[in-house]
Amino acid sequence: MSKAYLGIDVGSISTKGVVLDENNHIKASTYLWTEGDPLYAVKRLLSALKAQLDSSQDKIVAVGTTGSARKLIGAMTGAAVIKNEITAHAIGAMSVHPDVRTIIEIGGQDSKIILIENGIVIDYAMNTLCAAGTGAFLSSQAQRLHINIEDFGEIALHSTKPTPIAARCTVFAESDLVHKAQIGHKKEDIVAGLCKAVVTNYLNNVGKGKKIISPVIFQGGVSKNVGVIKAFEEILGMPVTVDTNSHLTGALGVAILAKKSKVENDFCFDMTDIEFKTMGYECKKCSNNCEIICIYRENEIIDAWGNKCENGAIRKSYKN
Ligand code: SF4
Structure with missing residues (x-):
């Protein structure tokens, strides 16, 4: 049997899981919606991960949890490590990019900035109050425009003249969007304008007063939106790197921490109900x-x- 390490990141919108081998290579991973029920989300996550592993070969010997329901899921899985999102995301990002200086993270309902120097977190900020700089804002605007959120970024790339959208808060942005659509702005320009609005809101709120230094890594669910990546690069005037697993970084980080803890215990995929x-x-x-x-x-x-x-x-x- 070979040892494996499980990291679980339970957020209010999405739940992520990563299984690592002894060399920190990802053996299995899953991303699914929390749907307001973190317990059920983790049960679904575990069965999806189990299906990707070879039960005769892989043995989970340590679990780490992060995210908003980390304590609950940590108690239920007998986690060796329960860590906040800042630490988990920083460790995950540095495992792939040891020289990272700035981590931009935008998830479904919150956003963060983490500043790193010589492998140490020197400053960070989180925004949980204003939805205008998060994935939830983009999802609701995509619905309003009858666009699939998965297509949002690609549509934005077709714009040559993004529509300026008031980005101060969701209420202003929504009424501005309706107004701009009524006066004939093209859909791709409005979509590109919304991507810029998310970036502007992020930089004016969570990024306020923070010095953004390259290399910049962008992670979280919104990092999959190519329109938002382009807007960040244009506004910051520097390249922004997004990894294939940028939506799994928190789970990756806490799996690495579980491995480093050297605390091992029996783990069962059929989570016992406490x-x-x-x-x-x-x-x-x-x-x-x-x-x-x-x-x-x-x-x-x-x-x-x-x-x-x-x-x-x-x-x-x-x-x-
Ligand atoms: S103080 Fe306000 S923002 Fe904080 S938890 Fe209570 S209602 Fe929510």
């Missing part, structure tokens, strides 16, 4: 009114998601 209780409620601390879901084991909280900031009204005990 006893837990869930409680959902609305946080009323600000006008976002986030829907928070908390998971408890023996009345103590083990994980929570849905809160868009650290000030969310998380209930530490199921009894209260």
Whole structure:
């Protein structure tokens, strides 16, 4: 049997998994939608990964988890390592590009910037509050324009004159988009304008005050959009690298950390159900009114998601 290491990145929109061999080569990988149920998403992920492996040859000896439901999934898989997204993405990116200086990460519902010097994270920022710089914004605009999100980037590349779109927030962007379509702007110009709007919003919010130094690596689900890559390169005036596995970097990073931990334990693909209780409620601390879901084991909280900031009204005990 050869040893293998599993990394799981459970986000609010997508769930990613990577299995590495002893030499950090990817033996299996999967990307699927979380669909609001991280437990079920991970069960589907595990069966997809299992199907790609040879059960007589490959033995998972350590698991790492990251992403918004990392503690819950870490508890359920007996993870050796549970790490935040910044660390996981930085380790994953540096494993492929040891000289990386700037990591741009744009996912379904949040975005990050990570600045690296000599292999160490020196600064970072995350944006979870404004949707205008995320994949969710592009998906909703694609729907509005009756375009398949997979075709969005290619359509943008046909534009010679991107339409300027107000990028301050989703509400402004949406009403501006409707106005520009009504006055006859071409679809490809509007799509290219939206790609630029995402980049402008990202740089003005999550990238505010950050010095972006080359080499720049772009990762997360939105890095698959060639229109957004082009907009980043034009606005930054420097090349932006996107890897084939740019959507899996968090899972890759945490699999590497699980391997480095040297903590090994028995892992079973048929995830055992641990006893837990869930409680959902609305946080009323600000006008976002986030829907928070908390998971408890023996009345103590083990994980929570849905809160868009650290000030969310998380209930530490199921009894209260
Ligand atoms: S978690 Fe609470 S305080 Fe934080 S953004 Fe959501 S509603 Fe506001």
